[in-house]
Amino acid sequence: MFLVYLVIWAFTLLAGASAVWALAWAVQTGQFRDFRAGAASIFDEGEPVGRVTDAFPGEGKHP
Amino acid sequence: MTPAVAQPLPEGLPGDRLSRIQIDRSCRQTVVWYMVSAVAWLLAGSLLALLASIKMHTPGFLADADWLTFGRVRPAHLSTMIYGWGSMAGVGVLLWLQARLSRVRLPLPLLLPVTVVIWNLAVLYGTVRILQGASTGIEWLEFPVEVLAFIGFCMAVIIVASVLMFVRRQVKHTYVSQWYLFGAVLWFPFLYILGVVLSEAGDVRGVAKAAANWWFAHNVLGLWFTPIGLATAYYMIPKVIGRPVHSYHLSLLGFWTLAIFYNWAGTHHLIGGPLPAWLVTVGIVGSMMMFIPVITVAVNHHLTMAGNFHHLRTSPTLRFVVVAAMSYTVVSFQGSLTALRAVNEVSHFTHYTIAHAHLGVYAFFTMMMFGAAYYILPRLMNTEWHSARWIRVHFWATSLGMALYWLGLTWAGWRQGEMMNDPNIPFLAIVEYTKPWLHSRSLAGVLMTIGHVSFAWLVWNLVRQRGAALIGPTLLKRRKSA
Ligand code: HEM
Ligand code: HEM
Numbered sequence: 001m002f003l004v005y006l007v008i009w010a011f012t013l014l015a016g017a018s019a020v021w022a023l024a025w026a027v028q029t030g031q032f033r034d035f036r037a038g039a040a041s042i043f044d045e046g047e048p049v050g051r052v053t054d055a056f057p058g059e060g061k062h063p
Numbered sequence: 064m065t066p067a068v069a070q071p072l073p074e075g076l077p078g079d080r081l082s083r084i085q086i087d088r089s090c091r092q093t094v095v096w097y098m099v100s101a102v103a104w105l106l107a108g109s110l111l112a113l114l115a116s117i118k119m120h121t122p123g124f125l126a127d128a129d130w131l132t133f134g135r136v137r138p139a140h141l142s143t144m145i146y147g148w149g150s151m152a153g154v155g156v157l158l159w160l161q162a163r164l165s166r167v168r169l170p171l172p173l174l175l176p177v178t179v180v181i182w183n184l185a186v187l188y189g190t191v192r193i194l195q196g197a198s199t200g201i202e203w204l205e206f207p208v209e210v211l212a213f214i215g216f217c218m219a220v221i222i223v224a225s226v227l228m229f230v231r232r233q234v235k236h237t238y239v240s241q242w243y244l245f246g247a248v249l250w251f252p253f254l255y256i257l258g259v260v261l262s263e264a265g266d267v268r269g270v271a272k273a274a275a276n277w278w279f280a281h282n283v284l285g286l287w288f289t290p291i292g293l294a295t296a297y298y299m300i301p302k303v304i305g306r307p308v309h310s311y312h313l314s315l316l317g318f319w320t321l322a323i324f325y326n327w328a329g330t331h332h333l334i335g336g337p338l339p340a341w342l343v344t345v346g347i348v349g350s351m352m353m354f355i356p357v358i359t360v361a362v363n364h365h366l367t368m369a370g371n372f373h374h375l376r377t378s379p380t381l382r383f384v385v386v387a388a389m390s391y392t393v394v395s396f397q398g399s400l401t402a403l404r405a406v407n408e409v410s411h412f413t414h415y416t417i418a419h420a421h422l423g424v425y426a427f428f429t430m431m432m433f434g435a436a437y438y439i440l441p442r443l444m445n446t447e448w449h450s451a452r453w454i455r456v457h458f459w460a461t462s463l464g465m466a467l468y469w470l471g472l473t474w475a476g477w478r479q480g481e482m483m484n485d486p487n488i489p490f491l492a493i494v495e496y497t498k499p500w501l502h503s504r505s506l507a508g509v510l511m512t513i514g515h516v517s518f519a520w521l522v523w524n525l526v527r528q529r530g531a532a533l534i535g536p537t538l539l540k541r542r543k544s545a
Pocket of ligand 1 (some may be wrong): 202284285288289328331332333350351353354357391394395396397398399400401402407410411412416419420421422423424427428
């Protein structure tokens, strides 16, 4: 029974604490500011916004 | 199977940032191995699925050998699909996405490939034990306990790799997919350990054990498969159509509400069971709260796609991913409604639940992984898919098969439930009623398996590099001038 309680409480505390920590970290490092830059972060000079990056093999007219 | 004759890495982008192609190359060995293994398990799981399905309308089929009885092939189907196909494909996609999003090389180049071998052996061993009749008898945890140690080790390595990539990341913003992936990677091992401890420690018995069991199984879906699936959608949709996600604000709201509400909902699997009523009510409330992340995600993906639906004709990745994203909305709405006591009274213990289950793990998660594979694998192998026709066969066979599966069993399951609640209808009449629909499920299974074989054939040829070579960091880039 001790093991069971230990595991349950350890899990609950770890999971809870890590969520609170992550939220605090996100607020502090500005993850909730500048949403536009966040959304654009998957694009770059090589594959800018506006470039379609997938097509059926041998059929791609675009990129 | 080893892909890759080592090719010199091309120059990086200006500055010290790694080019996309260098990152993709660093993932090649590990990710390709995870995906190829996953596809092998998909084929094995399909075979077991067909057996289980046929046995439901033709019980005598291959029933002479004890290891082929329904009670063994059914959990073997579940376990190969969930821990073999779903989880291995999920890990492959997760590692690749994290490397790309952090813009760093995949770390632990020696250890990660070893985890592929261990994971495969663990699933193989577990499946053989189930077929031998040594299942633990606990749903979703049928593998013997030893398997935990092996998959646990692999997950520990994967956590270390994820943390390393995050710490070394070269981008300022943590993209929404990374939130989901980090969630998945940290939640799953805890769930798994807790799930096994609670079901194996002799102190947890009866109702408490059932509650722990379903808390686990539900969270494998909601906190492992779902975040990996959504992370994929949040990357692939904007990336393929070349348009940032419609509302980044909503996407973060969706993540945090999922993280807060999903793990409360596990007891909705036990509605009507002998649990304390409040415990079930908590699960139902959790299920209702899920409308928030689900609607958020649905609106966001729809508005990102708006005006871009014509790309569905030309992009295989987008086809699979959009079908999957739409299925996510449907399965979640259906799930929330199913969690209401008035609905569950009818639908529980019927084929309706099986239809919902496959709408989730198949139409949402499996289709999402297919879409991701179409994008990722050519970039890793530096080779184009060898045949557009086989991709179309794959798409239509799996989509139509899944539609037939879901429509048939949802309808029949609901009628089955209504009849079971009517004491004047003899049980055998209900069994007879469902038989044609069970046949239609087997037909659906054949269609889906045809799709899986086509996919395996495409992957096989790709890994053998039997397609046109790709040049440059972007797929098909050279055709730009054409
Ligand atoms: C808001 C989202 C969702 C809610 C509220 C929900 C609700 C439910 C409920 C109430 C059941 C139990 C039905 C019964 O046994 O009577 C169930 C079963 C199931 N759901 Fe969902 N669902 C949701 C999303 C999903 C997703 C996204 C997936 C897949 C990734 C999924 C996969 C399953 C599976 C596999 C089962 C069957 C489990 C089993 O009996 O082995 N669900 N769901
Ligand atoms: C070839 C396509 C497939 C067919 C024909 C099929 C068929 C079946 C059958 C006959 C059952 C047992 C239903 C029962 O006990 O009443 C089942 C259960 C299940 N299958 Fe599949 N399946 C397929 C693909 C998949 C895939 C790809 C996954 C996972 C990624 C999956 C996950 C599951 C799960 C989780 C259950 C348990 C559902 C529950 O308890 O509610 N299946 N499937």
